[in-house]
Structure formats: structure tokens, C-alpha cells
Amino acid sequence: MTPAPGITLEGRATIDGDLLFAPLTLSMAAGKWTCLLGGSGVGKSTVLRLIAGLATGAEFDGRIAATDGAEVIPRVGYMAQDDLLLPWATVTQNVALGARLRGERPDEARLSGLLERVRLADHADKKPDELSGGQRQRVALARTLMEDKPIILLDEPFSALDARTRADMQDLAVELLAGRTVLLVTHDPGEAARLGHSIVVMTQMGLTDCAPPAQKPPRRVDDLETLATQGALLRLLREEAA
Amino acid sequence: MRYLPALAATAFALALWQAVVTLTGLPRFILPGPVPVAEAWWQNRAVIAEHTMITAIEVLIGLALGSMLGFVTAIQLATSRVARVLVQPMLVFTQALPVFALAPILTLWLGYGLWSKIAMAVLIIYFPVTSSFFDGLMRTPRGFLDLAQTMQAKKRAILWHIRVPAALPSLASGLRLAAVYAPIGAVIGEWVGASKGLGYLMLLANGRAKTDLMFAAMLTLGVFSVLLHLAVRLATKRMAGERR
Numbered sequence A: 001m002t003p004a005p006g007i008t009l010e011g012r013a014t015i016d017g018d019l020l021f022a023p024l025t026l027s028m029a030a031g032k033w034t035c036l037l038g039g040s041g042v043g044k045s046t047v048l049r050l051i052a053g054l055a056t057g058a059e060f061d062g063r064i065a066a067t068d069g070a071e072v073i074p075r076v077g078y079m080a081q082d083d084l085l086l087p088w089a090t091v092t093q094n095v096a097l098g099a100r101l102r103g104e105r106p107d108e109a110r111l112s113g114l115l116e117r118v119r120l121a122d123h124a125d126k127k128p129d130e131l132s133g134g135q136r137q138r139v140a141l142a143r144t145l146m147e148d149k150p151i152i153l154l155d156e157p158f159s160a161l162d163a164r165t166r167a168d169m170q171d172l173a174v175e176l177l178a179g180r181t182v183l184l185v186t187h188d189p190g191e192a193a194r195l196g197h198s199i200v201v202m203t204q205m206g207l208t209d210c211a212p213p214a215q216k217p218p219r220r221v222d223d224l225e226t227l228a229t230q231g232a233l234l235r236l237l238r239e240e241a242a
Numbered sequence B: 001m002r003y004l005p006a007l008a009a010t011a012f013a014l015a016l017w018q019a020v021v022t023l024t025g026l027p028r029f030i031l032p033g034p035v036p037v038a039e040a041w042w043q044n045r046a047v048i049a050e051h052t053m054i055t056a057i058e059v060l061i062g063l064a065l066g067s068m069l070g071f072v073t074a075i076q077l078a079t080s081r082v083a084r085v086l087v088q089p090m091l092v093f094t095q096a097l098p099v100f101a102l103a104p105i106l107t108l109w110l111g112y113g114l115w116s117k118i119a120m121a122v123l124i125i126y127f128p129v130t131s132s133f134f135d136g137l138m139r140t141p142r143g144f145l146d147l148a149q150t151m152q153a154k155k156r157a158i159l160w161h162i163r164v165p166a167a168l169p170s171l172a173s174g175l176r177l178a179a180v181y182a183p184i185g186a187v188i189g190e191w192v193g194a195s196k197g198l199g200y201l202m203l204l205a206n207g208r209a210k211t212d213l214m215f216a217a218m219l220t221l222g223v224f225s226v227l228l229h230l231a232v233r234l235a236t237k238r239m240a241g242e243r244r
């Protein structure tokens, strides 16, 4: 992996002439997790997709840049709420998808190492419909790691999981994505409080920076300061919505 | 028993048929009952088998060619905007024409032999195969394409590794329709001009007032079509994403 850069997005977005978000600045520190928290429809996914260079329904007027001045888009890895596993392909084939789509040979040793790390080595030849939701998201995580990109964009990847699986998945993601610049978009204050090196709340009014708890992510689920932060974030979301 | 419903339906249809014949008292050359038809079938079994073979060859070749042609066309349409603009309206236009009207011309161009019938079968299945598969190719889940884009995928690779596999269930439903239409195409071709095949045999029997033979040939065609449909259904099971 090339060194992870910081990223800044500055600008405004409109949909058919209507403002989606007013001019804002979102900064992501190099090698850290930035959690973008907000209610549904405020434009979180739009922000993430703009950084990834994916199509959005919005017109963006501004700039997106990496602190090292190199291009952002080719260095981005992407994970969404839907695990986006190809149903006809095995776990191994899904993890190796990027290489196959670029016409390269996948690095077999790396692939099996990654399957070990997400504890799916025994499931390598299964199809996605033989796996649980948590296992499927672990395949998606392995696929993302296989790409070895320094910038990782996560669009609510854990929100369809049950509480326990979600917490496990969060721990695993923090462990395996360490050192990369991560943007996690979420509507869950608890998730933002557990995972963010920095936490930004997005509402119609714009972005509000919130102080993260002192503990290092992933924070304990019963850490009092983390729980207090969760509460404060939820209060902020509710106030802004009113 | 899984075949019980099919057996029951067949028995019911035969009983209904016999009832109509008995109640109306229609003469045998207008509407023969199941028994004379069965007798005619048995007496002419060699002839029927021979003509069935011809029709089957026409249908199978037509099905294979039409499916390949439809597959290639759908891929071209899905990957080229120019092809969509130029070819798609034409495709719809040809579908609006009654293909039957083309049968005499095909006989003129391709002669009395197999090829005019094969061409007819190809024409009649080309559109359902093309349009089902094309629709499938254009409905690739957005998220798969997004993911591929973030992986700097090549266009060709996206087509063969994502769009085509995701569209296989649509192709399967096109092929299943084609299996039903192809025999109709071949028989129309035979009606217009042929010296062999079930369509020819039906015309011949009709002309000689051998209505029972006509029915025997027609029912043979029906059974052949149903079997073909079942075979194609079975063959496309995996493609359609169905569990065995």
C-alpha cells in the first residue's frame, strides 16, 4: 500500500438547482477514521460517492484533493451497506474480483492470507447465499483489503447487521484497516462514537465537528465516555432535525 | 407422484374431446375422436416418425442459430450506443411485421429444403431471445457497476464478469420462450412449401380428407413442442439461478 494521504472536500452540491448542501469543508486526517454522521437524506452518501468519483444525482461545485497532491479516485476502496457480492461467484472469486476485472492475476498467497484474517478460510469455495450476513460483510472486507487502497470509503457497511455482529465487524474493520484513511458514513451515533478519530455531524445546516472520546478506537462498547458521546451526538442530531 | 397432475390433465382433455365427439355426433372426417386418431397414429407411425425427424432437425438448428444470433445482437446492443440507435428501432419494426408474411419469400430465396424452415424458426425466436437478454444486460445492479468502477475495471471485463452473468436468468427466460416459438416457425415454413415435415404432413392429410391423420400429426407436434420446452427448461435451470 502507498502511504495514506489526508483528504479535503470543499464545496456545495445542488440537485436540479436546489441546494443539497451549502458550502462546506470536510477534512479527513491521513491514516485516521473520520465518521460522517447524519440522518437519512442529508447527503452523506453523495459526499462519499463524490470522493469515490461515482455518479450522483447532484451537481458538485468545489474541489476534492489529497494532501499529497496525487489523484484521489484511483486510490479509493469502496464498501457499501449492500455487500455487493456476486451471487454466482465463490468467496474466493469475489475476493479476487478486482484483479480479474483489471485483467490481472490475483495474488493467491495474499488472498488466502486475507481469508484467514477474516476467518473465512473454511468457506472459500462457498457461494454468498450459503453465508450469514456477518460472514458476507467479512468477504466484502477481504475484497476491499485485497485491493490494498490507502483510502477506504465505507457507506454504512455495518447497518444491516445485528448488534453483536455489528460490534464484531467494527472491531475487525478497525484492526484490518489500520493505517488507512477511512471515511465512515453512518446514521448510528453509537458507531460514530466507537470508531471515529474524528466525528463530524452533517445536517441541513452544514457540518459540526464533535470531540471524540479519549480512548483509542475501537472503543469499548461499555466505555462511559463513549456512551456519553453517543448520547451527545444523538441529541445534536435531534436538535438539528427540529 | 409429480406426474400425477399432468396425467390427470391429459385424461381430462381426452374425456372432454370424446364427449364433444359423442354429443355432437360429428362425422369422422370433420372431427375424429381420440380412438380413430390413435389408430391413425399407429398405422402411420413410420411416416409420422420420419416427418417428425425432419421438423425436429429444423427446429433444433433454428433454435441454436437463433439463440446465438440473439445472444450476439444483445451484447452488441448493450455495449454500443450506436448499435442501439441504429438497430433497436429496426428490431422492433421487424417484430411489428407478421413474420408469416415472409414465409413465401423465404421459400423463394432459400428453396424448398430445410433452410427456408430453419430461417423461419430463426426469425421467430430472434426477437424474444435478443430482447430478454438485452433487457437483462441493461439492468445490471447499480452497486456492482459502482464497485467495478472503484476497481478500475476494464469495460470488456465488466461485460463478461458482471453484466453477462447477471443477465443469464433473463437469457434463460428468452430461451424458454424460443423453445415454444421455434416449432411454430418451422411448421409455418413447411406449410408454405415443403415435401417433408409435420407441417407438410398435416396439409397433405387435410387435402385428402384424412382428418384423423391430420390430428395425429398435430398432436405429435404438440407433444414434441412440450418435450422441447421441458428440455430447454431443464437445461437452463442453472442459468436461471434456480436450485435443482
Ligand SMILES: Nc1ncnc2c1ncn2[C@@H]1O[C@H](COP(=O)(O)OP(=O)(O)O)[C@@H](O)[C@H]1O
Pocket: A015, A020, A038, A039, A040, A041, A042, A043, A044, A045, A046, A047, A056, A057, A058
Ligand atoms: N441519483 C439521484 N438523483 C436525484 N436525487 C438523488 C439521487 N441520489 C440521491 N438523491 C437525493 O439526494 C439526497 C441525499 O441523498 P444521499 O446522499 O443518498 O443521502 P444519505 O446518504 O445521507 O441518506 C436525498 O434527498 C436523495 O433523494
Ligand SMILES: [Mg+2]
Pocket: A044, A045, A046, A155
Ligand atoms: Mg446513504
